[in-house]
Amino acid sequence: MKIREVLEHYNDYLDQQMVLEGWIKTSRDSKNFGFIQLTDGSGFDGIQVVYEGDIENFKEISKYPLYSSIRVEGNLVESPGAKQPIEIHATKIEPLHLAEADYPLQKKRHTFEYLRTKAHLRPRTNTFQAVFRVRSLIAFAIHEFFQQRNFVYVHTPIITASDAEGAGEMFQVTTFDLNNVPKKDGSIDFEEDFFGKHANLTVSGQLQAEAYALAFRDVYTFGPTFRAENSNTQRHAAEFWMIEPEMAFADLNVNMDVAEDMLKYIINYVFEHAPRELEFFNSFIDKGLIDRLKNVVESDFVRITYTEAIDILEKCDREFKYPVSWGIDLQTEHERYITEEVYKKPVFITDYPKEIKAFYMRENEDKKTVAAMDLLVPGIGEIIGGSQREERLDVLEAKMKDLGLTGDNYEWYLDLRRYGSVVHSGYGLGFERAVMYITGMKNIRDVIPFPRTVGNAEF
């Protein structure tokens, strides 16, 4: 029997004999009684097991080391006045495996830094039980949101021969013997490599998702992406997951509608499926969390243009570290001022100067801006970035030529504008950023099971 099931439906099991298996989370005893907090990982809460002096092996049980695995037979009874309404009166407790005494997560506060060195054990702690269950729920909520709306989930490739998506430094993928890289006419002979060409890890599935949107109308990707950036910050990892919906016959307004609905859907899903975890985060990780999330689901998101945003920033009496003028890339301080202080709720900023945005974004009639949108949320700043895509062959081709994006590798992308081109839009959500936002965790290393960063690929 799983402990989650017992706790969720305890009325059905009251006064019944049951067998539970789990791990000892805490243990204490007095002369005639012992108490074990038993967890089996099936839910955030364990269950209290009480055993009396006359149980077999009373003395041994109280000495079982933390996180030993045990098998408990007992009766489910009410426990009025206690934290939980029920507890198990054990009639038999057997060890399955006694943990060695040097178990690294003894009962005391450990820093997150220390726990990162024990990434294989940290999901056993309250914080990481909560983080990684919520991570799983958010992932599922995203799938459910899109599937209910009939979006097709596309697995865009992880290994790619394209290296100009422009989103950042890439990792190379090779089967070369690095001691002996084949050369031809003085340069590396990639024809000898596994794929017959230079291959990298993807930084985005968007371009391929566009091809699928022009066949299925509404699609989304959800997969790992990579950046080989040598930046050691709280918000950067070399390997992280992204969600990239892409929609045909959809302009920037539809794009924002979907992004807003999605974010609200995810948060509501977590409220419904992980209330205990959210309470935990709100108490121990980030005091204002629940209010902030409630504010998001209850708000109509604001929509302003970049030009309006610049106007607000120029006219306000705040001193910014980065000076404001039309054309700059908004910094986190600007974004947070607008979402936290001006509007106090999520804000879409649209129609950015084309110079600071990607080549595939649709140029507006003013020829100065593109139909881009960023979603800013209080407490974090940008969480989603998207755009309407340039669907006009001539405009796109000219832009790509300017950037040197020519040749066979790009013809397929242009084909999408040659044969039945349509207005289409999409956005990207960094999955870990969403997990951090909803859990209140501050370091990306603490929301990825086994994080990969500069100098770190342990486990």
Add this chain to the structure above:
Amino acid sequence: MKIREVLEHYNDYLDQQMVLEGWIKTSRDSKNFGFIQLTDGSGFDGIQVVYEGDIENFKEISKYPLYSSIRVEGNLVESPGAKQPIEIHATKIEPLHLAEADYPLQKKRHTFEYLRTKAHLRPRTNTFQAVFRVRSLIAFAIHEFFQQRNFVYVHTPIITASDAEGAGEMFQVTTFDLNNVPKKDGSIDFEEDFFGKHANLTVSGQLQAEAYALAFRDVYTFGPTFRAENSNTQRHAAEFWMIEPEMAFADLNVNMDVAEDMLKYIINYVFEHAPRELEFFNSFIDKGLIDRLKNVVESDFVRITYTEAIDILEKCDREFKYPVSWGIDLQTEHERYITEEVYKKPVFITDYPKEIKAFYMRENEDKKTVAAMDLLVPGIGEIIGGSQREERLDVLEAKMKDLGLTGDNYEWYLDLRRYGSVVHSGYGLGFERAVMYITGMKNIRDVIPFPRTVGNAEF
């Protein structure tokens, strides 16, 4: 309005005026009438648009090239006796974008080989519309199955410094300048590489999933895995997706129960959500498909030991290419004989000789076999492989030592047996193999949007 919505609830929209956007799938006309099969990718079926001689631009419309995108205003009316019960009587048809005349998927049969060279366009064809929508549905069904059972979805790492998972050749991941790989004392100085060590693409998330099962009880992975094998077959790709559930307090029988329930769940889900696609596969791709899938969901899967399977194979009057004796690795011909001819339904084979199975599988009391299981299904052979894991520290440590799997990289895996070790089990399902099985498609390149194989990383 999306065409799928119109078709699903056409009674609600009869005799109403509507606007549809989509692509011209087929087009024909007579003197006074024209017919367009309009698709928007929202579902397998398009809708028939009828326009009459008095419509604006009658002559131009009939000449719009295939896969031009158009906007149709019209009335939804009944069409008795036709294939579909309804059609659109158009009052206005406007071009959004006229496809160039050299559209590579003109209306004729194209080979799958040709379509692979047009991977960005092939999802527009009937076959690949069906394949990739079903692929998406299977992915979601898998998530739903595990989430309903409270499994935690774990993103195990894609980049790994471990290279001894033993499942196959690995790709290296590096940011080295391959023209100038840093050396130290004559060998490659991986300390200079991005992760400070030699890094590869994962071949399996199982070991890391085990760490999470020992915290959450029931977990699963669903992510890409990689093999750098130089094998150019219909069933091998360099990049593919795997599902790997892992369960604590679960022996081999529980493992088989979950695998059986999962496979039936997926198939039922596809029957429910993609009946038109299954009919299509059954008519055009694989004639016996629907019967075979029905047989799977209606069967109780057989469970026999390897020793029993060998006995059956030795006693039967079939001549096999690979001779049978206790200790051999079963070949596809053996597997298919057992599942297709002896039992005519899915068969679990358990308790294989330890020499032919992986080091982490639990050794049985006979010391000759391990608690492994393979699921064989008619029409394909092995589809799932799993095992109970060796939870005894001393047995596992001895095995790993024999294989040279020692040192810091493996201590964390042994820790799982040092601190609260429990009986646990899991299995792996190759996602593409499942998609091939359920669609009847024969080549793995035709069930992956942009396949990666030896010499091929296009798009």
